[in-house]
Amino acid sequence: QVQLVESGGGLVQAGDSLRLSCVASGRALSNYGMGWFRQPPGKEREFVAASSWSGATTYYADSVKGRFIVSRDNDKNTVYLQMNSLVPEDTAIYYCAATALGRAAMRQADYHYWGRGTQVTVSS
Numbered sequence: 001q002v003q004l005v006e007s008g009g010g011l012v013q014a015g016d017s018l019r020l021s022c023v024a025s026g027r028a029l030s031n032y033g034m035g036w037f038r039q040p041p042g043k044e045r046e047f048v049a050a051s052s053w054s055g056a057t058t059y060y061a062d063s064v065k066g067r068f069i070v071s072r073d074n075d076k077n078t079v080y081l082q083m084n085s086l087v088p089e090d091t092a093i094y095y096c097a098a099t100a101l102g103r104a105a106m107r108q109a110d111y112h113y114w115g116r117g118t119q120v121t122v123s124s
Contacts, residue, residue, distance in 0.1 A: 001026045001027070001113070002024055002025070002026045002027045002029075002032065002098050002112075002113040003024065003025045003026050003113075004022055004024050004096050004098060004113055004114065004115035005022070005023050005025075005115055005116070006020060006021070006022050006094060006095065006096050006115045006116070006117060006118040007020070007021050007022075007023070007118055008020040008021050008118060009094060009118030009119045009120045010119075010120065010121070012086055012120075012121070012122055012123070013086075013122070013123050013124075014086060014087055014088060014122055014123065014124050015085060015086065016086050017082070017083060017084045017085075017086065018083045018086065018120060019080055019081070019082050019083070020036070020080065020081040020083065020094055020096075020118060020120075021078055021079070021080055022034070022036075022078065022079045022081075022096030022115060023076075023077060023078050024077045024078070024079075024098065025077065028074070028077065029072070029074050029077040029078070029079070029098070030053055030054075030074040031053060031100070031102065032053060032098040032099060032100060032102060032113075033050065033051065033052050033053055033098070033099040033101055033102050033103045033104050033105055033110075034050065034051050034072060034079040034096060034097070034098055034099075035047070035048075035049065035050040035051075035096065035097045035098075035099065035104070035105060035106075035111055036048040036049045036050070036070060036079075036081045036094060036095070036096055036097075037094070037095045037096075037097060038090075038092035038093065038094045038095065039092050039093045039095070039117075040089070040091060040092040041091065041092070045095070045108065046061065047061050047106045047107075047108070048060070048064055048068065048081070048094070049061070049064065049068055049069075049070040049081060050070065050104035050105055050106060051070045051071070051072055051079065051104055052102065052103050052104040053074075053102040053103070055071060055072050057103065057104045058070050058104060059104050059106055063089070064083075064090075067083065067084050067085045067086075068081060068083050068084070069081070069082040069084075070082075079096055081094065081096075083120070086120075086122045087122060088122045088123065088124045089122075090120060090122050091120060091121050092119075092120060093117040093118070093119050093120075094117060094118050094119075094120055095114055095115055095116075095117045096114075097111035097112075097113060097114045097115070098111065098112060098113040099111045099112055100112050
């Protein structure tokens, strides 16, 4: 079992930056591909970013490409999502997830473990 806890969310203004963290416990994070997903108010949860177990491969949703960066520190069992140039459309609950497949994956169905999420609100 892998337990995931997100942190770093909050209320910011458009143009600001935030860094989300996801700390894993129970297993070594180096065995898992990691993903970030978000659920905007009244919408379905959607893919944001993903990292392979080593961090060598990353994927991003088109809506965040060039603004968000996913990174990881396997020694700290932590994955990060650096979010820059935030816009109100980024407002959502952000979730991290782990996949035993080890690769970067964009499909929610590929993930085995999920955190409870952290709220990010961007005001205009």
